[in-house]
Amino acid sequence: MPVQALVGHRSFLTLLFGTLLVLPAVANQYTLFVGNLMLLYIILALGLNILVGFAGQLAFANAAIYGIGAYGTALLQVHLGWSFWAAAPVGAVLAMVIGTLLAFPALRLSGIFLALATLAFAQATQWVLWHWQSVTFGAGGFRTPSPNFSWFAIKQDYGIYFVSWVVTVALFLFTWRIMRSRIGRAFVAMRDGEIAAQSLGIDLLAYKAMAFALSSFYAGVAGALYSGLLGYMSPEGFDLFQMIIQKAMIVVGGLGSVVGSVLGAALLVYIMEFMREFKSTQEIVFGVLLVGFMVFQPNGLVVFMKRWLPGWEEPMHLAEPPQAMSKSDVAEDTTAGDKAVVERT
Amino acid sequence: MLMFSYLMATGITTGAFYALVALGIVIVYKATEVVNLAHGELFMVGGMLAYTCYVMEGLPYVPSLLLAVAGAFLVGILTERVAYRSVLKHGLASVLVATIGVSFILKGIARYIWGGKGDYLSFPPLVSPEPLQFGNIMIMAQQLVVLLAAVVVMAGLALFFKRTRAGKWMQATASNPKAALLCGLRIDRIYMYTFAVGAAVAGAAGVLMAPLTLLYPDVGFVLFIKGLAAAVLGGITSVPGAVVGGLLLGVIEQLAAGYVHSSIQDVVPFLVIMFALTFLPTGLFGVRGLRKI
Numbered sequence: 358m359p360v361q362a363l364v365g366h367r368s369f370l371t372l373l374f375g376t377l378l379v380l381p382a383v384a385n386q387y388t389l390f391v392g393n394l395m396l397l398y399i400i401l402a403l404g405l406n407i408l409v410g411f412a413g414q415l416a417f418a419n420a421a422i423y424g425i426g427a428y429g430t431a432l433l434q435v436h437l438g439w440s441f442w443a444a445a446p447v448g449a450v451l452a453m454v455i456g457t458l459l460a461f462p463a464l465r466l467s468g469i470f471l472a473l474a475t476l477a478f479a480q481a482t483q484w485v486l487w488h489w490q491s492v493t494f495g496a497g498g499f500r501t502p503s504p505n506f507s508w509f510a511i512k513q514d515y516g517i518y519f520v521s522w523v524v525t526v527a528l529f530l531f532t533w534r535i536m537r538s539r540i541g542r543a544f545v546a547m548r549d550g551e552i553a554a555q556s557l558g559i560d561l562l563a564y565k566a567m568a569f570a571l572s573s574f575y576a577g578v579a580g581a582l583y584s585g586l587l588g589y590m591s592p593e594g595f596d597l598f599q600m601i602i603q604k605a606m607i608v609v610g611g612l613g614s615v616v617g618s619v620l621g622a623a624l625l626v627y628i629m630e631f632m633r634e635f636k637s638t639q640e641i642v643f644g645v646l647l648v649g650f651m652v653f654q655p656n657g658l659v660v661f662m663k664r665w666l667p668g669w670e671e672p673m674h675l676a677e678p679p680q681a682m683s684k685s686d687v688a689e690d691t692t693a694g695d696k697a698v699v700e701r702t
Numbered sequence: 703m704l705m706f707s708y709l710m711a712t713g714i715t716t717g718a719f720y721a722l723v724a725l726g727i728v729i730v731y732k733a734t735e736v737v738n739l740a741h742g743e744l745f746m747v748g749g750m751l752a753y754t755c756y757v758m759e760g761l762p763y764v765p766s767l768l769l770a771v772a773g774a775f776l777v778g779i780l781t782e783r784v785a786y787r788s789v790l791k792h793g794l795a796s797v798l799v800a801t802i803g804v805s806f807i808l809k810g811i812a813r814y815i816w817g818g819k820g821d822y823l824s825f826p827p828l829v830s831p832e833p834l835q836f837g838n839i840m841i842m843a844q845q846l847v848v849l850l851a852a853v854v855v856m857a858g859l860a861l862f863f864k865r866t867r868a869g870k871w872m873q874a875t876a877s878n879p880k881a882a883l884l885c886g887l888r889i890d891r892i893y894m895y896t897f898a899v900g901a902a903v904a905g906a907a908g909v910l911m912a913p914l915t916l917l918y919p920d921v922g923f924v925l926f927i928k929g930l931a932a933a934v935l936g937g938i939t940s941v942p943g944a945v946v947g948g949l950l951l952g953v954i955e956q957l958a959a960g961y962v963h964s965s966i967q968d969v970v971p972f973l974v975i976m977f978a979l980t981f982l983p984t985g986l987f988g989v990r991g992l993r994k995i
Contacts, residue, residue: 415795415798415799462976462979462980465980466979466980468794468795468798469735469736469737469794469795469798470979472795472798473737473930473934473975473979474975474976474979474980476739476927476975477927477931477971477972477973477975477976477979478972478976480927480972481969481972481973481976484968484969484972488965488968488969597923598806601802601803601806604799604802605803608799636810636813637810637811637813637814637817637919638810638814639810640806640807640809640810640813641806641807641810641811641814642810643803643806644803644804644805644806644807644808644809644810645803645807646803647799647800647802647803647806648784648785648789648800648803648804648807651785651789651792651796651799651800651803652784652785652788652789652800655789655792655796
């Protein structure tokens with residue numbers, strides 16, 4: 358391997374996951390919590406990027422699915438007395454099943470109408486969490502039992518952290534492989550042109566369902582871990598702002614980039630922790646990050662990484678748009694207009 | 703029967719709110735094919751500006767209303783100019799994401815200026831708070847004001863689109879941007895004014911409804927969802943459709959609350975959006991085949 362390839366995504370990932378692995382040895386309780394949060398958000402961002410960045414389905418339901426995973430895991434423990442180890446997989450699968458059902462409206466709707474339908478779904482989920490009080494305990498939230506690690510030769514505090522680490526690294530490697538496989542290529546083809554993809558023999562229903570299933574499985578896993586981490590559950594953590602945080606992570610990191618999801622999630626959790634006390638500042642900063650990246654660099658930080666670091670390779674990442682050609686922009690707009698006219702007549 | 707007529711009356715008056723919010727969404731969608739997710743926040747900003755002028759500074763009502771509408775108009779221009787215009791070339795979905803980013807920026811700024819911790823600012827009603835009696839039905843006078851205002855705004859918009867050059871420019875741009883460009887229309891600028899007019903309608907709605915909804919930084923999103931449901935039900939491209947959709951949504955909500963359970967009321971708009979988008983994509987008034995889904 359040439360020396361310059363050492364400065365690239367591999368060393369970044371090794372450094373990040375290595376640091377997170379040895380964190381329990383040096384960090385205090387709070388830093389460990391932030392590290393754990395970082396791991397969960399990496400899972401969430403990977404899942405959301407599969408759906409939005411690779412498969413091109415603009416959905417706003419990820420925070421709600423995350424909530425379903427978390428509530429599912431916690432409520433199975435509270436109401437049915439299951440152990441965390443039994444409840445967590447069931448919670449994650451429950452989230453995956455509900456998330457997969459969203460693929461059916463996605464077949465009929467695209468672009469902003471899919472976004473609106475999933476937004477409505479997310480708000481309806483919020484409503485259920487708030488109002489179905491006999492099951493979800495409503496707005497006040499409830500305490501969740503902490504997972505039992507007695508079988509594992511490790512201190513109780515570190516248990517959920519190491520489980521999160523292992524799961525995150527496993528899901529990262531899984532994403533990395535699968536996005537370079539036939540499935541990942543099919544997603545990208547679908548994103549870049551549904552009709553073209555279909556004519557190449559890609560079954561849109563199957564692949565859309567797969568994209569929704571994968572992304573909601575990730576969200577469900579993150580939710581299950583979150584319920585084990587926090588020991589307390591309330592509906593506020595799964596609202597629209599949560600969605601914005603996740604969306605900002607993948608936009609900042611890079612849409613359609615596996616390593617970008619990791620980068621964006623790690624960076625934004627770090628930023629978020631600086632402003633934990635001030636909701637208004639958080640809202641402004643995340644809004645500005647989202648809009649700023651959409652305006653100035655819609656392909657995210659990964660573009661700079663690819664440009665500056667010789668060993669940074671992301672073959673499936675969106676190509677950089679041609680530099681500032683306002684004439685062609687107009688042409689693009691107008692061809693879109695033409696298409697609309699053709700479809701209307 | 704009394705309960706039914708009461709529910710209908712309340713439904714129609716609350717439906718008028720939703721119609722007013724839906725109108726702004728429809729105007730922006732018609733011209734740009736983008737749903738402005740920051741619409742609710744523009745509504746909130748309008749209400750907050752009016753609160754500052756009317757309650758804190760003690761200005762008379764009409765100048766406060768005008769200032770708030772003008773303020774919302776300016777915010778509309780600013781957001782389009784700063785955020786949406788440069789994102790438009792990456793596609794409509796990117797603009798949608800940008801609008802939701804803007805909505806959080808506005809919300810954060812409002813929380814910073816007018817926020818506080820869970821404070822609800824109450825806006826004094828324009829007319830006497832005594833309910834009016836019609837037969838057996840009681841209606842808040844302010845609700846009638848909103849109903850009237852919705853009618854006035856709708857009529858004004860209809861005139862604007864039919865009679866003024868600016869209105870016709872917007873319609874031309876909406877139906878075919880290329881042809882509009884070839885006719886010498888500056889479509890960038892028309893998009894900007896469209897967002898601004900939508901924002902001004904939102905601001906006006908915010909001022910009129912402030913006495914009924916109370917003002918807090920998160921007020922916008924709840925009403926946005928209801929307005930969106932009304933707009934989608936009406937076919938999202940139709941101004942009369944928005945009004946009918948709003949009234950219908952108000953009535954459905956009240957009937958659901960009255961005959962099923964009161965907490966169902968809040969979930970109706972989400973169900974309406976999901977149902978209408980999936981099974982009735984052209985809405986009640988939309989032209990079949992017009993929308994690219």
